[in-house]
Amino acid sequence: MFSWLEKNPFFFTVAFLVPFSIAGLVEIVPEFAQASRPTEGLKPYSMLETAGRQVYIKDSCNACHSQLVRPFKSETDRYGMYSLSGEYAYDRPFLWGSKRTGPDLHRVGDYRTTDWHENHMWDPESVVPGSIMPAYKHMFSNSVDIDTAYAEAYTQKVVFGMPYDTPNGVALGSYEEAKALIYDEAKAIVADMKNQDVKDALARGEIKEIVALIAYLNSLSNERRVAQ
Amino acid sequence: MEWLNLDDSVNALSLLGLVAIVVLTVAIVGKYIKQIKDEKAEGELAGYDWDGIDEFKNDLPVGWAAMYTILIVWGLWYWFVGYPLNAYSQIGEWNEEVKEYQAKYESKWANADKQTLIDMGQSIFLVQCAPCHGETAEGMGGKAANLITWGKEDHIEKVVAQGAQGMGFMSPMPPMMTDSDGAKKAAAYIMANFSPRGETKYPNLVSEGKAVYENVCAACHGIDGNGVEMVGPSLVDLTGEVLKYGKKDSIGYMPPFKDRFTDVQEKALGEYIYSLR
Incomplete structure (x- = not known):
């Protein structure tokens, strides 16, 4: 042998x-x-947040922004609490990123707001003088792909057992229900926005990419991670 | 010769070290060469015979035996007590680093004077607040609150007259004063007595303002201006209250910055914002 x-x-x-x-x-x-188990109380991404995550991936935000706060005082002072591996349990794929051309975004929902993102995506230099980030004006005219967002969320639920539709949790439901939910979420975001074209588009039934992206960025906060 | 400057203690010590290494090497190598040449095997033989090779009777040196035993004991301690209790963790290091830093920070700045606090407040402001309020604090043309005027006499007067909302208390603050005189008087009293500014443009209105304040404002903000839980914010530490509760009004939404700053940092931010003119 x-x-x-x-x-x-x-x-x-x-x-x-x-x-x-x-x-x-x-x-x-x-x-x-x-x-790698989910941290206690971790919520799955809602419909609009899933759509926003797809926009984030599509426009390669992760090429310049990381989503991982390391346990160093200099980082926790600037970005907030360090990241735990269990917080990425529902990220498929994870978006840690490997380069910080811009700041880390893993806690951005704790200290930036809808109106700030709106100004920033339209013209980054209007709020951050000297910023080298390009403007993302096309997000104000492109609409989100609700079907793909639902397909992704549904796959996460059925194939990976993500806890959608739990009591007091994030609802998904059938396609029609999910579609109603995404409009409700979009209304809440757009109410805090100032761009009239985006507001008009929503009234016509179109959700612009910027709305979904803002929902996703706002969700990168403790509210999503801590049981309420 | 630049490189052989013996006034430099590092060079001198290196040279000394070099000489020492050469001398030691020569001495030790010489000793062993001499031993190989001269030494004869001697000692008591054990009396075995393995194909013509015998063995000396050499007992285990006491020092070695002691070291061996001590190492076993230490090994057991290390496996079961030492390592499990002192295992390295990145989070543990972070906890210690932060704790040590905070203690040093608190003691160093516990009695900082006003100008030091203002400077500290400005540097915190530039990192944490400037993305929305702008580097000059004027709110970037209406994108955020203008902190040059915010919390100052004219702003307080306007808030008394027109009301305010958005800090998450039970109800928004309604417009209190229909006549602008009352608002002016209340603002003068608030600025003179509660605000960190501690001065008013209209010192002669302060005593009249006290009556207005106690009739109208004190119900929610307290007679002493320290606020009432769930009802109205403190007027003594208005910056701290906004950091704690955040604010959402027609300008936009400011998220709460609770627990992001130490007490000293929060005080410094307040001093900086009130120093703006």
Whole structure:
């Protein structure tokens, strides 16, 4: 048996790795599985927030913004509490990012508001002088893709068992119900906005991308993470 | 020679170290070479014979035996007590770092004078508040509250006359004064007695303002201006109240900044905002 293994490098490697991985499996996997469980009270993304997350991914916000506050005092002073791995349990894919051309956004909902984001996305330099972030004016004219947002949320619920439709939790329901919900959420965001075109569009039944993105950014706060 | 400047203690010590290494190396290597050349095997033999090779009777040195035993004891302690209790964690390091820093911070700035607090307040303001209120604090052309006028006499007078809302108390503050004189008097009293500014443009109205305040404002803000829980904010520490509750009105929404600042930092922000003219 061993002389055969010694003559077959591939199977030798496999036979070597199996026993030598046992320590890793025993020590790393349980700890990792424990840490990746959702933090207590973590809420799934609502319909509008899911749509906003898709806008965030589509426009590659994660290329310049991280979503991971490291446990250093300099970071917690600026961004708020450090991130826990369980907070990403419902992020598929996670959006940690690897480069901070702009600031971290994992706690942005705690200290920025709808009207600030509205000004900032339209013209970043109007609120942050010297900012190199480009304007995202097209978000004020493009509409969100409600069907894809529902498809994603529904998949998360059915395939990954995300806790939608729990008592006092985030509702999803059927497509028609979800569609009604997303309009309610959009109304609440748009009420705090000033752009007349976005308001008119909502009255016509169109939700602009900016509304969904703001909902998503506002959700990056303790309100989503802490049981209310 | 620039590189051999022996006045520099680092160079001198390095050179000394170099000499010491050479001398020690020569001495030790020489000793062993001499030993290889001269030494003969001697000592009591154990009396075994393995193909012509015998063994000396060498007992385990006491020092080694002691070290061995101590290491076993230490190993047990380390596995079961030492390491589990002192295991490194990043969060633990963060906790300690923050605790140590806060203690140092609090003691260093406990008795900071007014100008120090104003400077500190400005630097906090530039990081945390300027994204909305602007670097000059004037609110970026109406995008946020103009803090140059906010909380000052004219603003207080306007709020008394027109009311205010949005701090999350049980009801918004209704417009109190139909005649502008009453508002002016109340504002003078508030500025002179409660506001950190401690001065009013109309000192002669203060005594009349006291009556207006006690009749109209005190019900919600308290006779001493310290506010009433759930009903009205403190007028003594208005900046602290806004940081605590946030504010949502026609300008927009300011989220609460509760627990983001230490007491000293909050005081510094207040001093800075009240120092703006």
